[in-house]
Amino acid sequence: MPLVVLCGTRGSGKSRRAAELREALGGPERPAHVVAEAEGGRAALLAEVERRLGRRDVVIVDAGNELRSVRYELYCAARQAGTARCLLHCAGGAADPADPPFEAPDARNRWDRPLFTVGAEEPLPLAAIRAALFESRPPPPHRATRAQPLQSADFLHRLDRVTQEVLAAVLAAQRGGAQPGQLVRVPGVAEGLQLSRPLGMAELSRLRRQFISYAKMQPSDENLPQLASMFLQYLSRSTQ
Incomplete structure (x- = not known):
């Protein structure tokens, strides 16, 4: 039940990348689900992620996740579920004045790593993402x-x-x-x-x-x- 969190500004290609990840990471024995931001906002998104993390599936979060606090919540959800995770930063796009200011991820923060950054035309680092999700040891129990x-x-x-x-x-x-x-x-x-x-x-x-x-x-x-x-x-x- 690994978790992939996408982040980026509008127009950075998050939904396209989420579809690519679902195709690359899913399969008959390991379904991949995309959880997108919808009506209900952050609370509804987090609730759906937590519900999906209770299964043996790949969960891909297709949302802006602009704020460090939001990414921290998702990090805590993954830790609570005892599952591997990674963050994919979709670089590019344009900031929308109606959106919260985008706080770029920083690999020095535990909730922002493992961190992968891709530009609009770059291929996904699928081998590294698979290694982070399927070959890394589960996180230790919560304190x-x-x-x-x-x-x-x-x-x-x-x-x-x-x-x-x-x-x-x-x-x-x-x-x-x-x-x-x-x-x-x-x-x-x-x-x-x-x-x-x-x-x-x-x-x-x-x-x-x-x-x-x-x-x-x-x-x-x-x-x-x-x-x-x-x-x-x-x-x-x-x-x-």
């Missing part, structure tokens, strides 16, 4: 299933505090008159949250719980400096 190291206690404490601070900043900005279209700033974080609509405490708390559950799947001190930015990206994507 949630093992005794937690001491660093995880600090991670969970920071995760709770940082997400609380982000929610407090968003609610305070709205109480101060922030309107849809305005950028909400969080002290100490370069990134902001552009309000698409008013956000209530109940909805923000629900999104915070969801983000925490994703982040707990892979507690790591390496993610500490990025927690606030990742949570803001998650809020931005989830409230559009």
Whole structure:
């Protein structure tokens, strides 16, 4: 049940590449499924991916996956399912002002590797993709299933505090008159949250719980400096 995540801007050929991958990786004993972005947005996409990952099939995610936070969620889903994965970056295309800014993948991030990048006219590196999916060892169990190291206690404490601070900043900005279209700033974080609509405490708390559950799947001190930015990206994507 390996997972292939595509990412790229509009017009970069993601759907064409997804069809090529389905043809190359699937077969009578190993069906390949393409999960595309559709009505329901990111939440529906992730739910469908998680449902498919419960089978012995290849799952190909044909979506922009512009944000690091979205790719991190898919990474966590693959880790939870105990399956190999890779990321295919379709280079080229053109940015659409209506889309979130594209955050290019970086192989230094665990959720962006193994990373393969192809231009519009380049052939897919199928041999390397097959090796990453079918010849690599399954990822180790999540730390949630093992005794937690001491660093995880600090991670969970920071995760709770940082997400609380982000929610407090968003609610305070709205109480101060922030309107849809305005950028909400969080002290100490370069990134902001552009309000698409008013956000209530109940909805923000629900999104915070969801983000925490994703982040707990892979507690790591390496993610500490990025927690606030990742949570803001998650809020931005989830409230559009």
